[in-house]
Amino acid sequence: MSFDYAAGKQAAPSTTMPSPQVSSPRVSNTLVTGDIVVLVVYFLLVLAVGFWSMWRTKRSTVDGYFLAGKSMTWWPVGASLFASNIGSGHFIGLAGSGAAAGIGAIAYEWNGMLMVLLLGWLFLPIYISSGVTTMPEYLQKRFGGRRIQLFIAVLYLFIYIFTKISVDMYAGAVFIQLALQMNIYLAVVLLLSVTAIYTVAGGLAAVIYTDAAQTAIMLAGALTLMVFSFVEVGGWNVLMEEYTKAIPSIRVPNSTCGIPRGDAFHIFRDPVNSDLPWPGVIIGMSIPSMWYWCSDQVIVQRSLAAKNLTHAKGGSLLAAYLKILPFFAIMLPGMISRILYTDEVACADPDLCKQICGNPVGCSDIAYAKLVLELLPVGLRGLMMAVMIAALMSSLTSIFNSSSTIFTMDLWRSFRSCASEWELMIVGRVFVLVLVVVSVLWIPVVQASQGGQLFIYIQSISTYLQPPVSIVFLMGCFWKRVNEKGAFLGLTVGLIIGCIRMLLDFIYPAPLCYEEDDRPGVLKYVHYLYFSMLLSVITVFVVVVVSLTTEAPAPEQISRLMWFTRFDPVQPKVEQRSINLNVITIQTSETNVAATEPESSNGQPHRHRSDSSVSSTHNQSRLMSVLYWLCGMERRRDGDNDPVTPPEPEQAICSLEEKTSLRRVVDINLIICLSVAAFIIGYWA
Numbered sequence: 246m247s248f249d250y251a252a253g254k255q256a257a258p259s260t261t262m263p264s265p266q267v268s269s270p271r272v273s274n275t276l277v278t279g280d281i282v283v284l285v286v287y288f289l290l291v292l293a294v295g296f297w298s299m300w301r302t303k304r305s306t307v308d309g310y311f312l313a314g315k316s317m318t319w320w321p322v323g324a325s326l327f328a329s330n331i332g333s334g335h336f337i338g339l340a341g342s343g344a345a346a347g348i349g350a351i352a353y354e355w356n357g358m359l360m361v362l363l364l365g366w367l368f369l370p371i372y373i374s375s376g377v378t379t380m381p382e383y384l385q386k387r388f389g390g391r392r393i394q395l396f397i398a399v400l401y402l403f404i405y406i407f408t409k410i411s412v413d414m415y416a417g418a419v420f421i422q423l424a425l426q427m428n429i430y431l432a433v434v435l436l437l438s439v440t441a442i443y444t445v446a447g448g449l450a451a452v453i454y455t456d457a458a459q460t461a462i463m464l465a466g467a468l469t470l471m472v473f474s475f476v477e478v479g480g481w482n483v484l485m486e487e488y489t490k491a492i493p494s495i496r497v498p499n500s501t502c503g504i505p506r507g508d509a510f511h512i513f514r515d516p517v518n519s520d521l522p523w524p525g526v527i528i529g530m531s532i533p534s535m536w537y538w539c540s541d542q543v544i545v546q547r548s549l550a551a552k553n554l555t556h557a558k559g560g561s562l563l564a565a566y567l568k569i570l571p572f573f574a575i576m577l578p579g580m581i582s583r584i585l586y587t588d589e590v591a592c593a594d595p596d597l598c599k600q601i602c603g604n605p606v607g608c609s610d611i612a613y614a615k616l617v618l619e620l621l622p623v624g625l626r627g628l629m630m631a632v633m634i635a636a637l638m639s640s641l642t643s644i645f646n647s648s649s650t651i652f653t654m655d656l657w658r659s660f661r662s663c664a665s666e667w668e669l670m671i672v673g674r675v676f677v678l679v680l681v682v683v684s685v686l687w688i689p690v691v692q693a694s695q696g697g698q699l700f701i702y703i704q705s706i707s708t709y710l711q712p713p714v715s716i717v718f719l720m721g722c723f724w725k726r727v728n729e730k731g732a733f734l735g736l737t738v739g740l741i742i743g744c745i746r747m748l749l750d751f752i753y754p755a756p757l758c759y760e761e762d763d764r765p766g767v768l769k770y771v772h773y774l775y776f777s778m779l780l781s782v783i784t785v786f787v788v789v790v791v792s793l794t795t796e797a798p799a800p801e802q803i804s805r806l807m808w809f810t811r812f813d814p815v816q817p818k819v820e821q822r823s824i825n826l827n828v829i830t831i832q833t834s835e836t837n838v839a840a841t842e843p844e845s846s847n848g849q850p851h852r853h854r855s856d857s858s859v860s861s862t863h864n865q866s867r868l869m870s871v872l873y874w875l876c877g878m879e880r881r882r883d884g885d886n887d888p889v890t891p892p893e894p895e896q897a898i899c900s901l902e903e904k905t906s907l908r909r910v911v912d913i914n915l916i917i918c919l920s921v922a923a924f925i926i927g928y929w930a
Contacts, residue, residue: 280627287462287631288439291455291638298454299447310448310670311378311650313550317450321457322556323563325547325643326361328456330564331463331571332413332640333633339571340579340613344590347488347509347580348929349521351572355512356530358565358922360538362915365561367808368539369548371722373557374811374901378549380542380718381655387721387806388729389799391659396736397714398655401542405648408706409543410684413640430685436638437681444642445674449550449650452642459635460567466625466632467574473620474578477585484577485510487584496593500759503593505583513930523930525774532781533711540718542647555903558911565918569925575613582612590615593758606757641684649676708773709747709780713739716784723808731792739784746776811901 342350377383381401385394414433444452478484489505496503508514513523538544551557583590590612592598595605602608617629653673658664664672713736720727746767753764762769771779804813 277623279624280630283624283627284631284634287634290458290462291635292439292442294455294458295442295447295451298451310673311646311654312546313448313450313453315550316552317453317547317550317556317560318552319556319559320563321453322547322551322560323567324460325453325456325639326544326560326564327567328460328463328635328639329543329547329643330357330568331636332409333637334412334640335571336467336575336613336633336636337610338412339575340582341610343576343579344583344612345607345609346520347506347511348572348576349508349512349514349519351576351929352512352521352526352530353534354568354571355922355926356526356534357538358568358918360531360534361544361561361564361568362918363535364539364544364548365558366915368545368718368722369557369561370554370811370901371806371808372545372549373554374805376805378546379651379654380540380545381651383806384717384721384732385655387802388727388732389802390729393717393729393733393736394655395659396733398651400710400714400740401651402648404706404710405543405644406680406683406687409644410641410680411687413637413644414684414687434685436634437641437684440638440642440645441677441681444645445677448673449546449646452646453547453550455642456639459639462628462635463632463639464567464570464574466628467570469625470616470621470629471574471578473625474581474616477620478581484581484584488580491583491587491591493588493591493593495588495597497595497759500593502758503591505591511929512926522772522774525772525778529708529772529774529777532715532777533707535719536711536715537707540714542651543643546647546650547643553903554901555907555911558915562911562914562918565922569921572925578616579609579612582616583609586612586615586619595757645677645680648680649673652676706747708777709743710740712777712781713743713784716781716788720785720788721807725803725807725809726797727788727792728795728798728802730795731788731790734791735784735788738787739780742783743780746780 339350339354372383375383375386377386379398381394381398384397385391475481475484478487488509489507491505493503506520508519512521513526514521516522516524548557548560551560589601590609592601592608598608599605602611604610617626621629650673653669653676657672658669661668716739717732717736721732749765749768750773753768755764755768756762804810805815
């Protein structure tokens, strides 16, 4: 998940580094003319791609703005899946995890490989056949009623704003302040301004295409730094040997502080006493990961934008293959950073750590930034600055767009059922601007939490809140008997128990390496991954018992909404007829408005309406014309007033059809990808 690594570790360093080991002149001279040129070229490239995508896509409809017109091919979908997942928190947190505890945290990445394939082959056919735009909307169709839809919509927005945005802003702020030495508010406002331009104006299409460009930038920069790191350390064998010897010269006596783990090069670790017990990695990690990859709006929305199921599967395959790279391009360089700068990156004395990075808990989070500032020459440092900004922007744009989709389609439309498409377009864009403001206002909280517990427990938030949601989606997709009462009570009970454990974690934080563990037994002896398994079992039990003791779901809550019913013939529904009536009403009202304009000019029905629109456009100020174009509303102004009707049932059926030759290609690649995943996991297990 995009926030696993920065979250599961200690709070990252502050930006004030008075230690002599990290010399100020080196940092302050990071960006010279060559670096600035690279950054300028990067921003021009992103804006060019954003405006190009705005020019070629239809942005004036709900389908066009929120799902890119369902016209995306496999490669931008896959690149956007990868870019949306790899945020700035990965570069700071994953490298820091490698420096602090070895390769264990890479299990999140390789688990994600399997889950994104699960999305393409099992979950996406269900979502496509149901014809939904958002994940809360799917739950509303599957279970009926509104309370689950509203509950999940609010929960998703909470998770996005208070975990994903906060972690990405924090990790990006660490690197920006280290490299640029500029005011954090100014830096973030500039970044968000560029981000907001093409997110608000271009919708999902602009986000996906810019994500694809930023994926190329991130991979080029990260692989370049990887090469410099391995050259500096002396190669693979030296890394394997020297990591276990990278012990800081100053440590707390009679403690394990600063000593590398004996199982640093293993993913599957002791089931009782390790930081990542192997049963928890296999099961407890997979359940929240299933939520992220198979039912999170940010991820699923990109796959729903594919032109058909085959391209959606191809996007999942590309993302799965790309998930192999963070191990080599991010985690191993973080481990090399510990070898090269042991006393700073692996500092074990609280007072010394406070001097080096401002955080007495440890300074492993500076591992990646330290490599960039120390190893790379002029120009390449600017490239890595662009990489970090690309990671930050790609994650934030994805969150902004998906949050806007949920707010508009699930919350706003629930209270404004008669809202026209024009209104939905405006609301969606305005909500993106609201999120931008929230991001800026969140900065003081981020900075104040550097020495606190907020970022230590971001991973706990995901582990304690996501399993109940995963279980509800999983059972809704594959068990016919589950009903609305069972799903809602299971979700409620699971989230209450998860929140109780989360509060206990905040009240009783984990002790440092030289402190005695006096926490309650439920925290001391029940690892959070084991708790994830327990929470899932409780949720399943509640859902099953309540569903079996209450009425069965109606046929319309099953047909085309589950794996076993995805090919069912479409039955006419009252709800669909009411939607068509709304469409007719909207069309009629717009026609009436158009008809009232030419009365003063005596008629000429069709041709005069065109002349009237031309004259009104001519009278508009150029500023307003540009504004309408940026917002994708110019087609509506030119007379394209017909709202896009909901997709016909036949379109949904066709979207599940695949050409035999292409289906064989993606299925063969699925086998290859699963084999590669099994090999690398087995090799490092």
